[in-house]
Amino acid sequence: MTSTRNPILPGATIGIFGGGQLGRMTAMAARAMGYRILVLDPDPACPARFVVDGCIEAGWDDAREAANLARGCDVVTLEIEQISPRSMDAAAALAPVRPGRAMLSIIQDRIEQKDWLRRNGFPIGPYRAVRSLDDVRNAVLALGGRCFCKSATGGYDGRGQGKVGFNPDASVEEEVQGAWEALGQAAGVVEQAISLDKEISVLVARSPSGEVKVYPAAWNHHEHQILAWSVIPAPISSDLESQARKIATDIADTFQLEGILAIEFFVTTDGHLFVNELAPRPHNSYHASERACITGQFEQHVRAICDLPLGDTDVVQPGAIANLLGDIWYNPDSPKAFDKQPNFAAALTVPGVRLHLYEKLRPRKGRKMGHLSAVASTPEEAVARVQRALQLL
Ligand SMILES: Nc1ncnc2c1ncn2[C@@H]1O[C@H](COP(=O)(O)OP(=O)(O)O)[C@@H](O)[C@H]1O
Ligand SMILES: [Mg+2]
Incomplete structure (x- = not known):
């Protein structure tokens, strides 16, 4: 409506x-x-x-x-x-x-977010809310031993997270204690580790007057729980694509979203879709939309909050991005540690590649400093191009 x-x-x-x-x-x-x-x-x-x-x-x-x-x-x-x-x-x-407080307060707390998704019938993986060390221990036991523990508030890029069941040299009790430390000894969720085929995301825009536009799915590759590269369109079946788009649209409608919302999904090895998490804002995995889609995510964000007609989201050409983390500035021989100059000129010799830097003054390990983007005639070639450019840095 x-x-x-x-x-x-x-x-x-x-x-x-x-x-x-x-x-x-x-x-x-x-x-x-x-x-x-x-x-x-x-x-x-x-x-x-x-x-x-x-x-x-x-x-x-x-x-x-x-x-x-x-x-x-x-x-x-x-x-x-x-x-x-x-x-x-x-x-x-x-x-x-826009978006408003009601939706934000649900999303900004991982426990509330997961409970909301479950209550509203959206598919999510098994999890438990935890508020004590005992809770973590019991949740890990109930969920089968291999788990991701995530703080309820403030985490991003894998921060505020601990894993249990991944380190063969540690006892379960050691790992449980480590996870509780990673949560800052505060409330969080323990999730069963999902056996992943791939990770995708879908961005949806909804304007205050109720117009909805959903983007083609992006395929996302994480390293150390941080997005490394992403490509649009995702190489998934049309059935999976329409399931993901339907879930995204339904979430936007249920929230009466005003703005844009990214939904991260897990595609399980047996072909199911689970919602991983929601972000009511532009998203790293849609940076490629700037070049791959008729309307980029940032313009769509502006259109949505200003109640302008939303832009078309179709793919005009496959596009990929690779994040530039502070690590590439790292210089072990320098007292300043992060003063290496990446060879951007070399990276820009790769056809289809562009450079995007955020003017952050202090590089740090794991800090997102910018990204490379590339377009090509296929998604695979777009990914290959940003990766080649990354190697030339
Ligand atoms: N339950 C899980 N099973 C498998 N992998 C997971 C699970 N939870 C997180 N991960 C991995 O860690 C990444 C970061 O976790 P996520 O919940 O998205 O937190 P962040 O807010 O840091 O992005 C995910 O994209 C995925 O690669
Ligand atoms: Mg995430």
Whole structure:
């Protein structure tokens, strides 16, 4: 069901909670369409800093500064899940906040998120909520021994996670204790380790007036629990593709999403789909949409929160990305440690390849500093091209 559109037109100001790379690239897409942008971020040197009209330096729980952000904006959105409910409310009193607080507070807590998915009948793998060391021990036992333990709040790129049953040299008790430490001795979920054929994601956009557009699935390859590369379209059966798209659309409708939402899925070795996790914002696995799809995810984000007609999501050409982590700047011989200059010029000799850097000032191991993208006539060739470029760095 769609209702009357009430668009926020170019020339208006968009506020973004978060000025990381996702906020930066949203701001760049918004700028290209003629919007003005303010961001709120604790780091005054955040990546969005260099492309926005103003940056408010404040934490995610600073309700007063959240109100100041909203006061200067026609609509407010986010690029990170950790915004406190108080800040969301303070902003919502002064401008529409999309996505809204109700959905965010479910998604920002892994326990709530999983319980919501289960309650609403979406397919997810076996899990237990845990709040003590005893809970972790019992959950591991109940789930068969090989488990991923994830903190309820704040984790990303595998942070706040511990594994049990993967280290043949450790006792179960040692691993359980290690997992409880990884959770920061606080609430979390213990999930059964799923036997994965592959990981995919689907991005869905929904506007306040109820229009929905869903993207073709992306195929994602993780290393050490961090996305290494991703490609659109995913090489999966049309049956699996339509199942994943249907789940994504149903989740967006059930939440009455206003904005964009990425759904990460596990494809099990016996061909089933489980929802892994939700992200109510642009997503690393859709960076390739900028080049592979008619409408890139960042423009779609802007269109959705501004209640503009959503863009087409069809693939125009296969596209892949590979993340550039801080590791490639690492120089063991230097006292500064991260001052190696990657050979970007060499990488850019590979046909179809482009470079995207986020202007982060301090590289660190595992920190996402940028990505390479490539287009080609097949998804396999697009992946091969970004990988070749990566090797030339
Ligand atoms: N239950 C699981 N079974 C198998 N692999 C998992 C499981 N949970 C996580 N992983 C692996 O770890 C990665 C990161 O976990 P995820 O829950 O997506 O956390 P993050 O918020 O860090 O992205 C996943 O993409 C997947 O590769
Ligand atoms: Mg994930």
